[in-house]
Amino acid sequence: MIKVATAECFTHGHIAREIHAISQGYEGKFGPNYPLLKNVTQDLTVVCGIFAPTLSSLQKVLKVDPPRPLKLIRGIKVYDEENDKKVAVIMAKAVKDLLGADIGIGTTAGIGRGGIAISTDEYTVVTSSGFYADLTTHDSSQLFKRQECGVKKALSIFLDVLNDDLDKIMEYDDVYILI
Numbered sequence: 001m002i003k004v005a006t007a008e009c010f011t012h013g014h015i016a017r018e019i020h021a022i023s024q025g026y027e028g029k030f031g032p033n034y035p036l037l038k039n040v041t042q043d044l045t046v047v048c049g050i051f052a053p054t055l056s057s058l059q060k061v062l063k064v065d066p067p068r069p070l071k072l073i074r075g076i077k078v079y080d081e082e083n084d085k086k087v088a089v090i091m092a093k094a095v096k097d098l099l100g101a102d103i104g105i106g107t108t109a110g111i112g113r114g115g116i117a118i119s120t121d122e123y124t125v126v127t128s129s130g131f132y133a134d135l136t137t138h139d140s141s142q143l144f145k146r147q148e149c150g151v152k153k154a155l156s157i158f159l160d161v162l163n164d165d166l167d168k169i170m171e172y173d174d175v176y177i178l179i
Contacts, residue, residue, distance in 0.1 A: 006106070008105070087115060118157055
């Protein structure tokens with residue numbers, strides 16, 4: 001049984017929901033009908049999916065001390081893209097460790113393409129959604145497009161992580177692996 005835990009900001013828990021749908025054979029927005037994930041054969045379970053948009057959620061729930069954000073909007077942390085990636089790594093590792101999961105996924109996005117991290121015991125894949133948006137402008141259409149791109153990319157890379165296919169992972173735009 002592969003245990004997965006997520007701490008999500010800009011993806012609003014959709015990654016956890018979709019992995020859960022896949023693991024249970026449900027139809028989700030991306031779920032079993034999502035072409036890249038319909039052949040997942042591993043026995044998966046989502047032990048926890050946390051929606052963590054605020055600085056205090058990182059500090060109090062995930063028990064981490066992230067870098068200081070550029071700005072707070074009603075408690076929601078706003079970083080630039082470089083720091084989003086760093087914070088996504090912190091989130092992925094923290095939720096993985098706190099829940100005793102095999103894989104931790106963290107996402108956060110303020111200004112830029114955001115940060116996505118998928119962490120195992122061996123390595124952490126770090127990337128972005130690939131779509132630029134700025135949380136401070138409150139442009140919902142851009143924010144939702146970044147979210148959709150982030151969920152799809154995270155799920156695609158998640159499949160490659162399950163298959164331990166580092167060569168395939170390195171084919172994605174804007175990706176690196178921390179060992």
